[in-house]
Amino acid sequence: MSQSRLPAPARVVRSVRGQPTSDGAGVRLTRVIGAPGLPDLDPFLLLDEFGTEKAEDYIAGFPSHPHRGFETVTYMLDGRMRHKDNHGNEGLLTSGSVQWMTAGRGLVHSEMPEQESGRMRGFQLWVNLPASEKMTAPRYQEFAPERIPVVHPAIGVQVKVIAGRVGEVAGPIMQPATDPLYLDIRLEPGAAWDFVLPDGHNAFAYAFEGELDIGRDDDARPLPAQQLAVLGGGALLQLHAGGQGARLILVAGRPLREPVVRHGPFVMNTRQELMQAFVDFQEGRF
Known part of the structure; x- marks a missing residue:
């Protein structure tokens, strides 16, 4: 691709640091999307990072709770x-695995730790569904680490491709x-990589180890660990x-x-739909 045909550089239009909170039965985590600093980023509703070696921070887990x-x-x-x-669905998420529910x-x-000691670390992301799919049958896409492709698109760069494409790898x-x-x-250390974002998408980068720059030369913006950059x-x-x-x-x-009308574990398009979700849950129709 010639230099003249390269798309314009992405820049950091907003940076956000997560807020400590707890969820479930007291699991300690950092809320990055869904906190006052960034309530949402269509279609993303929430991003939590959890990471600790203290069992008391995660052992209580997330007992049974509804979603719609x-x-x-x-x-x-x-x-x-x-x-x-x-x-009747049940499974075990291990290190490096992903579940898209x-x-x-x-x-x-319910999501309960199956360990009593050691490090527990990961992310949970909430993604909105369009109105046409909000009442579809529940389903899971769950993949062990060996089923997630890994590519090396540049020197010193490793990418696990969970969703989307990097080159010819999906x-x-x-x-x-x-x-x-x-x-x-x-x-x-010192590695660089250029990647073309999908056209028309909202995008963010969240650093969780080390530090990097987004952009080049005078336009570069630092992204330290535990900070999110909204890209545009x-x-x-x-x-x-x-x-x-x-x-x-x-x-x-x-x-x-x-339109997004949400309360707790229910995300709908109208207040009437939201109230119906509470009724359906209370009457056992989930």
């Missing part, structure tokens, strides 16, 4: 999490409604790691541009 109208994406970096739901019209599930997750991109990127302005994302290297997730999705 959106998807939850759990990506485990370290540790083991057992999930069950009221439809489409709650659709509703289910009740991730295993498929969701036509939002056409998501979800990459786990590791940069060795162009499609050419330019990453450059600092002296200690960096690790980040890069996530993008097609915005739905629909």
